[in-house]
Amino acid sequence: MTDALLQVDDLRVTFAVGGREVRAVDGITFTVSPGATLAIIGESGSGKTVSCRAIMGLLPTGTAIGGSARLRGTELLGLSDAELRRHRGSDLAMVFQDPARSLNPTMRVGLQITEAITTHRTASKREAQAQAIELLRLVRIPAAERRFHEYPHQLSGGMRQRVMIAMALACRPKLLIADEATTALDVTTQAQIMELLLELQEELDMALIMISHDLGLAASYADEVIVMYAGKIVEQAPAAGLFGAGGAVRMRYTRALLDAIPHLERPAHTLLPVVGGRPPDPTALPPGCSFAPRCQYAEDDCRAKVPALAEHVPGHRWACWHPCENGAAPHD
Amino acid sequence: MTDQAGPGRPPGEVLLSVRDLVQEFIVRERGGGKAGVVQAVSGVSFDVMAGETLGIVGETGSGKSTLARAILQAPRPKSGSVVFRGTELTNLRGGRLLQARRHLQFVFQDPFGSLDPKWKVRSIVDEPLLAYRAGGREARRKRVSELLDLVGLDPARYAGRHPRELSGGQAQRVAIARAVALEPSLIICDEAVSSLDVLIQAQVLNLFEKLRGELGLSYLFIAHDLALVKQVSDRVAVMYLGKLCEVGHGEAVYRRPLHPYTKALLDSIPSTEPGAGRATATIKGEPPSPINPPSGCRFRTRCPLATDLCAAEEPLPRELAPGHVVACHFPLMPGTSVITPAATSGVRQA
Amino acid sequence: MAAPLPDVTLLGALPPLPSLVNARRLRAQRLGRGLRLWVPAGILILMLAMCFVLPLVASLPSPTKGDIIVNNEPPFSPGHWLGTDMQGVDIFSKLVYGGQVAFEIGAAVTAIGVAIGGTLGIVAGYFGGWVDAVISRVLDILIAFPALVLALVIAQGLGGSEIHVIWALSVFGIPAVGRVTRGATLTIRGLPFMVAAKLSGTRGWRIIARHVVPNIIPTIVTFSLLGVGIVIILEGALDFLGYGIPPPTASWGNMISNGQQILSAQPEYVLIPSIALLVTVASLNMLGDALRERWSTQ
Numbered sequence: 001m002t003d004a005l006l007q008v009d010d011l012r013v014t015f016a017v018g019g020r021e022v023r024a025v026d027g028i029t030f031t032v033s034p035g036a037t038l039a040i041i042g043e044s045g046s047g048k049t050v051s052c053r054a055i056m057g058l059l060p061t062g063t064a065i066g067g068s069a070r071l072r073g074t075e076l077l078g079l080s081d082a083e084l085r086r087h088r089g090s091d092l093a094m095v096f097q098d099p100a101r102s103l104n105p106t107m108r109v110g111l112q113i114t115e116a117i118t119t120h121r122t123a124s125k126r127e128a129q130a131q132a133i134e135l136l137r138l139v140r141i142p143a144a145e146r147r148f149h150e151y152p153h154q155l156s157g158g159m160r161q162r163v164m165i166a167m168a169l170a171c172r173p174k175l176l177i178a179d180e181a182t183t184a185l186d187v188t189t190q191a192q193i194m195e196l197l198l199e200l201q202e203e204l205d206m207a208l209i210m211i212s213h214d215l216g217l218a219a220s221y222a223d224e225v226i227v228m229y230a231g232k233i234v235e236q237a238p239a240a241g242l243f244g245a246g247g248a249v250r251m252r253y254t255r256a257l258l259d260a261i262p263h264l265e266r267p268a269h270t271l272l273p274v275v276g277g278r279p280p281d282p283t284a285l286p287p288g289c290s291f292a293p294r295c296q297y298a299e300d301d302c303r304a305k306v307p308a309l310a311e312h313v314p315g316h317r318w319a320c321w322h323p324c325e326n327g328a329a330p331h332d
Numbered sequence: 333m334t335d336q337a338g339p340g341r342p343p344g345e346v347l348l349s350v351r352d353l354v355q356e357f358i359v360r361e362r363g364g365g366k367a368g369v370v371q372a373v374s375g376v377s378f379d380v381m382a383g384e385t386l387g388i389v390g391e392t393g394s395g396k397s398t399l400a401r402a403i404l405q406a407p408r409p410k411s412g413s414v415v416f417r418g419t420e421l422t423n424l425r426g427g428r429l430l431q432a433r434r435h436l437q438f439v440f441q442d443p444f445g446s447l448d449p450k451w452k453v454r455s456i457v458d459e460p461l462l463a464y465r466a467g468g469r470e471a472r473r474k475r476v477s478e479l480l481d482l483v484g485l486d487p488a489r490y491a492g493r494h495p496r497e498l499s500g501g502q503a504q505r506v507a508i509a510r511a512v513a514l515e516p517s518l519i520i521c522d523e524a525v526s527s528l529d530v531l532i533q534a535q536v537l538n539l540f541e542k543l544r545g546e547l548g549l550s551y552l553f554i555a556h557d558l559a560l561v562k563q564v565s566d567r568v569a570v571m572y573l574g575k576l577c578e579v580g581h582g583e584a585v586y587r588r589p590l591h592p593y594t595k596a597l598l599d600s601i602p603s604t605e606p607g608a609g610r611a612t613a614t615i616k617g618e619p620p621s622p623i624n625p626p627s628g629c630r631f632r633t634r635c636p637l638a639t640d641l642c643a644a645e646e647p648l649p650r651e652l653a654p655g656h657v658v659a660c661h662f663p664l665m666p667g668t669s670v671i672t673p674a675a676t677s678g679v680r681q682a
Numbered sequence: 683m684a685a686p687l688p689d690v691t692l693l694g695a696l697p698p699l700p701s702l703v704n705a706r707r708l709r710a711q712r713l714g715r716g717l718r719l720w721v722p723a724g725i726l727i728l729m730l731a732m733c734f735v736l737p738l739v740a741s742l743p744s745p746t747k748g749d750i751i752v753n754n755e756p757p758f759s760p761g762h763w764l765g766t767d768m769q770g771v772d773i774f775s776k777l778v779y780g781g782q783v784a785f786e787i788g789a790a791v792t793a794i795g796v797a798i799g800g801t802l803g804i805v806a807g808y809f810g811g812w813v814d815a816v817i818s819r820v821l822d823i824l825i826a827f828p829a830l831v832l833a834l835v836i837a838q839g840l841g842g843s844e845i846h847v848i849w850a851l852s853v854f855g856i857p858a859v860g861r862v863t864r865g866a867t868l869t870i871r872g873l874p875f876m877v878a879a880k881l882s883g884t885r886g887w888r889i890i891a892r893h894v895v896p897n898i899i900p901t902i903v904t905f906s907l908l909g910v911g912i913v914i915i916l917e918g919a920l921d922f923l924g925y926g927i928p929p930p931t932a933s934w935g936n937m938i939s940n941g942q943q944i945l946s947a948q949p950e951y952v953l954i955p956s957i958a959l960l961v962t963v964a965s966l967n968m969l970g971d972a973l974r975e976r977w978s979t980q
Contacts, residue, residue, distance in 0.1 A: 043529040156618045157392070186391035186556065191600035191613035213530065220602035220611045243604035260534035262563035263603055268582050269385075269564065271541055272534040278499060406877055430883050438881055445874040450896040463883030510882065 004031040005072060005207050006055070006175055012066040013047070013054050020283040024050040026231035027067070029309075032175065037201065037208045039218035039239065041257075042228035045279055048211045051228075052177050056094055057084040071175070089120040093168035097180035099160035103152040109163045110136075110148030116167040135166040138203075140196060158189035162196070172204055179211045194221050215258060219243045227254045230280050230290035233309055237316040248316065250323035253291045289321065297322050346415075347518055347550050348380040348403070348436075353412035355395070355402045359623065368623040372398040373409070374574040377649075380518060385544070385551040387565030387582065389558050389597070393619055395574040396554045397441075400522040403552070404438060405429060417517065434464055437511040441523035443503035447495040453480070453506050454491040460513045479509040482546075483539060501532035505539065512543060520552045525560070540564060558597055562586055567655075570594045573619055573630040576649070580656035590658035590665075593631045629661065637662045719976065722968035729962055733781035743772035745779040745932040757950060764954060767940070773951070776932040777958055783844065783933045784962070787917045788910035790848045795855030796906060802856075803863025804898070808871055808890055818864070825857035830920065837925040847926050851913055862905045866898040900977040907970035911963035918959055934959050 013025035025047040032038050042048040053059050055069045055076060069076045071091055079087070088094075096102050104112060113132040117123060123131065129148075136144035139162040152160055161181060168176060178197065182190040198221060201208050212218060218225045219239055227235040235251035242248050249255050259273040266272075277294040280286055286293055292302040302321050309319040355373040358366055372395040380386045390396040402409035405421050414421045419432045437460075440446045447456055457479050461472045477487040483505040495503055504524065511519050521540070525533045541564070543549055555561050561568055562582040569579040570591060578591040589595040595614070602611040615634045620626055626633050632642035641661050649659045736742070743762070748770030752759075755766040757773075764773040799821070806817035833850035840846050870876060870893070879889050914934075920926030921935020929936050934955040941951025 043531065158618050186618075187558075187600045188391065188596060188613065188615055189618055191602075191611050192616070194602075194611070195613050214602065215530075216602035216604050216611075219604040247604075257530055258604060260530050261604065262534075262537065262557075262560045263605060264559050264562055264586050264598070264601070265605060266563060268562060268566060269541060269544075271538050272563070274534040274538055275531055276535070278501070278532070401877075404881055406881060430885075433881070434883065438878075440874050440878065442874055446878045448875045448879070448893050448897070450893075459879065459884060460882040463885070463888075507878075510878075514883075 003033065005034045005036075006032040007070045008051075008055065008068070009070075010067040011051055011054060011069060011077075012064075013050050013059065014064040014066075016062075022282045023231050023285065024282060025054065026285075028228070028231075028233045030226055030233065030236065032207050032209060034174065035201065035205050035207055037198070037210065037221065037223045038226065039210045039212060039222035039224070040226045040228060041212055041215055041218050043213060043257075043279060045230075045282065046228040047231040048228045049179055052094070052179060052209060052211055056088065056092060056177065057081075058094070085119075089116070089173065090171040091173055092175050092177070093171070093173040094177040094179060095161070095164050095168050095181040097183050099157060099164045099184070100152070102164055103160060105152050108149055108151055109155065110150075113148075113163065113167050113170065116170040120171045131170075132166075135169060136163070138169065138200065139163070139166045141166075156189075157185055158193060161185060161189075161193055165193075165196070165200070169200065169204065173206060175207045175209065176201070177209045177211065180213070181210070182217070183212070183214070190217075197221075215243065215261060216263075227251065227257070229253050230285060231282065232290065232319065233317070234291070234320070235318040236309070237318075248313075250312070250316070251318045251320045252295050252297055252322070252324060254318075255324050256295075289319070345382040346379050347382045347384075347417060348552070349413075349415040350379070350403060351377045351413040351415075353377070353399065353402055353409050353414065355398050355407075355409045357398075370622050371574050371625055372622060373402060374625070375412070376571075376574075376576055378569055378576065378579060380550055380552055382517065383548060383550055384567065385553055385565045387561035387568045388552065388554045388571055388576075389556065389561045389568060390554075390571035391556055391597075391619060393573070393622055394571045395622065396556075396571050397522050399571070400438070400520050400552070400554055403520060404433070404436065430463075434514055435516045436518050436520070437514065437516040438520045438522065439504070439507050439511050439524040441526055443500050443507055443527065444495055446507050447503055449495055451494070452491070453485075453493050453495075453498070456495075456506055457509045457513060460510060464514055466514065475513070476509075479513055480506075482512070482543070483509045484535075485509070499532075500528055501536060504528065504536055508536075508539065508543070512547060512549070515547065516549070518550045518552065520554070522554045523556065524553075526555060526557070537564060558586075558601060559603075570597065573622055573625050575630055575659065577631060577660065578656075578658045579649075580653070580658075584653065584656050588653075588656075590652055590656065590663040591631075591660050592635050592637055592662075592664060595664055596634075629659075715972070715975070718968065719972040722965035722972065725961060725965040726969065729781065729958075729965070730785065733778050733785060737778060737782075742775045742778060745771065745775040746930045748772065754948065765950065767951060768944070773937075773954060776937055777934075777954060779932040780934045780937055780955065781958065781962075783927055783931070784914045784917060784959075785910075787844060787848055787851065788913045791851045791855045791913045792859075792906045792909045794848070794852045795859035795909060796902060798852075799856040799859035799861075800863045800902060803860040803865075804867050804890060804894060806860075807864040807867025808886075808894060810871075814864070817860070821857040821860045821864075824853055825861070827853055830916070830923075830925075833920050834923075834925045837920075841928070844927060844931075847917060847920060850920075851916055854916070855909060855913065858909065859902070859905065863898060863902060866901040867894055870894055870897050900974070904970040904974040904977075907966050907973070911966035911970075914959065914963055914966075 008031070009029050010027045011025055012027050015022045015024055028051055040048045050059070054065050057076065057079065059065065065077055067077065071087065076087065103109065110129065110132050113135055114128045117128045117131050133144050133148055136147055141147050141159060141162050155163065182193050185193060197208060200206065210222060219242070222239045225237060225239045225242055226233050235254045237248060243258055249258060256275045262272065275294045275296065280290055280293065286303065288303040288305055289307050292298040295302065299322065307319040307321050309317050311317045353373055353376045357370040357372060359368050359370055361367040376399060378386065388396050388399070401407065403414050409422060412422070416432065416436050421429065421432055424432055454476055457476045458472055461467065461475060466472065467475065476491065480487040480490060485502060485505050490502065498506065525536050528536060540551065544551065551564065553561060553564050565582050567580060568582045568585045569576050570585070570593065572593050578585060578589065578594045585594060586598065589598055599612050599614045617634050620633055627643055628645055629642040629647050632638040635642065647659045647661045649657045651657045652663055748766055750770045752762070752766055753768050753770035755762050757763065757765040759765055762772050762774070764777065766772055802817050802821065806814040832853050833847065836846045836850045876889065876893060879893050917926055918935035918938065921933045922939045924939065926935055927933040937955040938952050945952055
């Protein structure tokens with residue numbers, strides 16, 4: 001763990017909304033190794049996006065952030081804006097969900113990429129432009145020289161996301177965070193963008209954190225998966241062998257999530273095994289396991305004490321008092 | 333009804349019959365000049381049987397939402413025929429259209445957008461009852477409570493709320509209660525669960541299944557997610573750039589896709605199943621603009637099997653297996669090598 | 683697990699998350715929002731009470747006839763706390779009755795604007811097509827009409843009176859409200875719940891009454907408040923030019939116009955009605971803004 005690229009320890013993020021405290025991220029710990037792909041999955045409000053924005057220093061002023069996030073030993077939390085800007089781009093970069101709104105509609109895409117280059121390092125205009133075209137080629141945009149002079153509205157959604165990736169890669173970051181980067185795209189385009197990301201990751205020896213609500217995406221592309229619920233990590237394991245029939249999923253919430261996805265192997269018109277209710281109100285979390293109120297296997301201890309996230313099997317952590325038996329969970 | 337009818341039509345009563353449906357929009361330039369015509373739906377034909385769920389899968393720009401609206405006559409399609417329960421909808425107006433559409437309801441994607449923010453849940457569910465004069469005030473009030481119960485919302489807690497006081501899943505339940513209020517025979521669901529979180533989505537999907545059983549409903553279930561569509565549908569139609577390219581039983585379309593596009597779509601879906609393997613981008617590029625769609629087969633610009641024939645001649649729907657119709661000159665027959673392996677090279681294996 | 687570091691606050695926010703702020707700031711914001719609404723509302727209530735209630739409960743001196751013996755009294759004189767003018771007319775009375783005229787005309791013109799312009803705007807926005815084209819052209823012609831010149835013509839031809847001023851200014855009010863209403867209706871018309879209402883079987887006029895109107899009322903109310911302010915200023919300008927309310931009827935515009943002749947000797951003749959005009963119009967604008975802010979965050 002000493003050679004970790006990113007080491008996050010007990011990260012906490014708290015907002016105050018209407019005078020009540022919202023614990024958006026409630027003490028999460030994880031590491032990312034150089035060149036690895038980590039998927040953080042969870043539903044809306046699980047804290048997956050907020051935790052990554054905290055690491056990037058992208059949360060609004062007035063947000064209380066605790067814990068530690070070290071990038072190759074350098075503490076990121078509490079850095080000044082200027083110091084953060086030095087890290088963003090060159091060490092850390094982020095790609096967002098909505099490529100249409102992340103690009104400035106009144107600026108040619110080439111200029112936007114050139115700007116991303118020159119804000120991080122001094123380069124002559126000509127150099128920066130040449131690099132921008134190089135970046136467009138890197139993200140496999142055909143006719144890069146022509147695209148350089150086009151406006152965002154002239155590009156398709158997939159092309160815009162490629163431009164966003166090109167901008168994120170302008171300074172060859174060591175860690176790229178993709179926040180639902182393919183959610184707005186069609187499935188065929190999504191596959192293209194994911195393949196591109198993995199290829200670039202290999203080429204540039206870059207680590208990738210993909211934030212997603214899509215378990216299939218995580219299973220298909222990540223090395224390791226973190227599942228978040230109500231601000232906490234509830235399970236973390238290598239992606240291979242975690243999912244599917246006979247998978248190693250232990251935490252009841254992960255199991256429920258997995259069972260609730262319609263997938264092609266399931267016969268039509270069968271009812272999906274679902275859990276009722278909704279995620280807990282983040283201003284009034286239950287005293288025990290956050291998932292206990294919705295969990296059909298919950299017992300008194302689940303409602304009384306929070307289960308700790310412990311490494312029960314090498315490489316596999318989960319937080320559950322009554323975990324699923326290995327692969328024994330019903331799965332039609 | 334014409335004889336080029338229902339691709340793979342199972343026996344039973346035809347509930348909805350769509351023939352050669354065409355819908356176009358004029359795109360205007362800034363100044364108001366005509367910039368082009370979006371051929372959103374270009375000659376789509378299919379049938380929905382009583383009690384059946386037909387799923388329509390398509391990506392952004394495939395015209396699937398336009399198709400839904402055109403069937404509902406909102407707005408009216410440019411040409412073609414929509415026969416619902418024996419009545420042609422496309423030439424009806426005013427009150428007669430309203431009466432004909434009474435048993436044809438809808439659930440749209442955006443649960444909040446389709447509920448008037450100024451109205452309470454009670455009035456929203458009551459709206460169709462009031463519009464079709466389904467009973468007096470007291471009877472309707474009782475019916476609204478029943479409907480909320482049916483979709484799993486406690487009337488005492490939710491009837492008095494405004495949409496902004498609901499979660500996404502609850503808002504979609506209200507929209508479903510409104511859709512089933514008049515005991516329709518067909519509900520058109522346009523991406524009805526796409527904006528919901530996985531667990532809530534599963535709850536709403538199960539609600540659709542429950543209502544299907546209890547009320548004998550048929551659905552036209554439109555979505556971009558093939559796995560989702562297959563889950564709820566008896567038959568699945570795949571739509572690409574305004575045309576249907578393949579129709580068949582869900583299981584058959586999934587196990588033995590005949591159209592290269594269907595195959596590519598299936599390959600792109602990331603799955604949690606260990607046997608499924610890594611999702612791969614087997615087709616390159618993105619769909620062309622529906623303003624100037626390619627000649628011949630509309631998929632040919634991205635199809636690895638395309639030849640000159642595909643550009644010259646539009647493939648007509650052919651029934652290659654019982655109930656399995658494909659519009660392709662070179663359908664993928666079982667055992668055929670499908671797609672160039674080069675497409676997947678260079679991808680790191682997990 | 684490492685010991686948690688002391689809590690820190692990070693600066694800088696690029697793509698904003700849903701507005702999340704700390705409690706103290708939230709309370710301060712809420713207070714500020716309350717003040718922005720209730721201060722202008724309170725001032726307007728006071729102004730209205732002064733103009734319409736005070737004359738009923740207190741016996742004010744006549745706003746038109748004065749005692750020439752007590753002319754040009756300075757403010758805070760006994761019996762005339764804002765003083766008297768050259769004819770010895772009580773200035774406070776003139777302010778009160780002039781205020782009545784201002785509010786009446788402002789309200790009447792806006793009411794006519796909302797009734798006629800609002801209806802036209804909804805019809806044009808909802809039905810679209812040739813209906814929209816015809817109505818929009820009519821509104822365009824009206825809005826292109828110089829209201830002040832029209833008022834001048836009306837005053838010349840028919841003689842100045844409150845009613846004539848109202849008609850003249852309505853030529854400006856109707857298309858202004860009409861345009862805004864049409865825009866708001868167009869926005870609403872495209873929303874999915876309108877399609878849903880139509881598909882639920884609700885018919886045209888009922889959709890307008892139950893879906894369109896409730897959803898555009900906030901827009902119309904905020905715009906009307908701004909409109910009342912603009913109309914009061916226009917009315918003042920007409921009076922000032924001598925084509926509005928004919929003297930000796932008290933009006934703020936007349937007061938400013940008359941006072942102007944002795945501006946250097948007695949600036950309060952101009953200052954007092956000007957301040958009343960300024961406070962009224964500013965309060966109307968601020969109230970409109972505060973309401974819009976409140977409704978848009980709901």
